[in-house]
Amino acid sequence: MDRAALLRGRLAGKFGFVQRTFQEYLPARQLCDDDRLEDLFPHLGDARWREVTVLSAGIANRTQRKMLLEAVATDDAVAV
Numbered sequence: 001m002d003r004a005a006l007l008r009g010r011l012a013g014k015f016g017f018v019q020r021t022f023q024e025y026l027p028a029r030q031l032c033d034d035d036r037l038e039d040l041f042p043h044l045g046d047a048r049w050r051e052v053t054v055l056s057a058g059i060a061n062r063t064q065r066k067m068l069l070e071a072v073a074t075d076d077a078v079a080v
Contacts (some may be wrong), residue, residue: 003030020051021051024051024052024055025055027052028052028053028055028056028059028061029055031052031056032056032059032060032061032064035064036058037060037064037067037068037071038071039042040052040053040068041071041075041077043073044071044072044075053072056068057069
């Protein structure tokens with residue numbers, strides 16, 4: 001918490017991110033690293049998941065990116 005200043009203490013034993021970007025980056029990174037982008041698909045139309053979707057597209061390898069973009073293109077509710 002003190003060294004990188006990415007987290008801040010909220011209550012005793014509870015922490016939060018200084019910027020929401022870290023909170024959005026970490027699931028995107030994990031989904032790509034674990035090759036589980038399909039877990040993102042149910043959230044494609046949800047504005048709260050927009051940045052995770054965008055970050056995932058940037059982190060993903062070519063195969064993953066193609067799958068994600070196809071899912072976005074076929075989901076009418078998505079406003080990415």
